[in-house]
Amino acid sequence: QWGTYKVQETKAPIGYKLSNEVESIKINSEDVSQLQSLVFNDTQILGKLNITKKGKDGVKLEGAEFTVSGPNGFKEVVTTNKDGVANLDNLQWGTYKVQETKAPEGYNLNNEVQTVQVTNASVGQVQSLTFNDTQVLGKLNITKTGKNGVKLEGAEFDVTGPNGFNKIVTTNKDGVASLDNLQWGTYTIKETKAPQGYKLNENTQSVVINSTDVSNIQNI
Missing domain, CATH: 2.60.40.10 (Immunoglobulins)
Incomplete structure (x- = not known):
């Protein structure tokens, strides 16, 4: 029928924001023979x-x-x-x-x-x-020294740590026993066999491996 019509979007397409615009159009004797057109622009939801x-x-x-x-x-x-x-x-x-x-x-x-x-x-x-991400695993060097700082080969150490870790390591000709791929946690080190001619060191030492120091080799 001739008259004024108001048009408002009430549901937007998926992924678009609803337009709050209200448009109107008049149909009368002057334009009734022509097709009237309205355009609504919606913005994408980001x-x-x-x-x-x-x-x-x-x-x-x-x-x-x-x-x-x-x-x-x-x-x-x-x-x-x-x-x-x-x-x-x-x-x-x-x-x-x-x-x-x-x-x-x-x-x-x-x-x-x-x-x-x-x-x-x-x-x-x-x-x-x-x-x-996977954790960077730790490294530990155990050094055995004697009188005047001489490095001693053949000392055995028992190393215990998290998740049941337990390993025996022996110092090499440079007096060092090395461990790597160590999970984060606290490790306890105790000498279980002294080099020939030396007394067993009964002291127990510990070292903690965590996120702040795992990139460095720990030394005992």
Whole structure:
């Protein structure tokens, strides 16, 4: 019928924001023979991405850096917080590549490249990626010395540590017994056999291997 009509969008397509615009159109004797047209412009809903960093036993890791690249030259470096999560929002639709570029202290860099797509179908939900890092394992040198600091070969030490670790090591010609690939934790060292001509040292020593010192060789 002839008259004034008001038109308002009440449901937006998937992935788009509802337009609050109200448009009107008049139909009368002057234009009734022509097709009337209205255009409504909707804006895209922008995407969100959470990157989670985990270590051994699922512990959340702070301080991991990730480089995120995406459409239209997008590139951003983000860092995981105390909850092990780095957040990105306002992401245009497209494919994003995520790679760890700096590992948390005490962990090995994960060279895996993961991708995520932000599309109209998924943009209403937070996209999630998880990266798992392995711990840098520790090293320990046990040095045996005698009078005037002479290095002694043939001393045996019993080393015990976390998760039932127990190993006997013997000093070499340089007076050193070496251990590597040590899980984080506290290790106890006790001499169980002295070099020939020397008395057994009955003192027990301990060393702690953790994220802050695992990159250095521990010395006893």
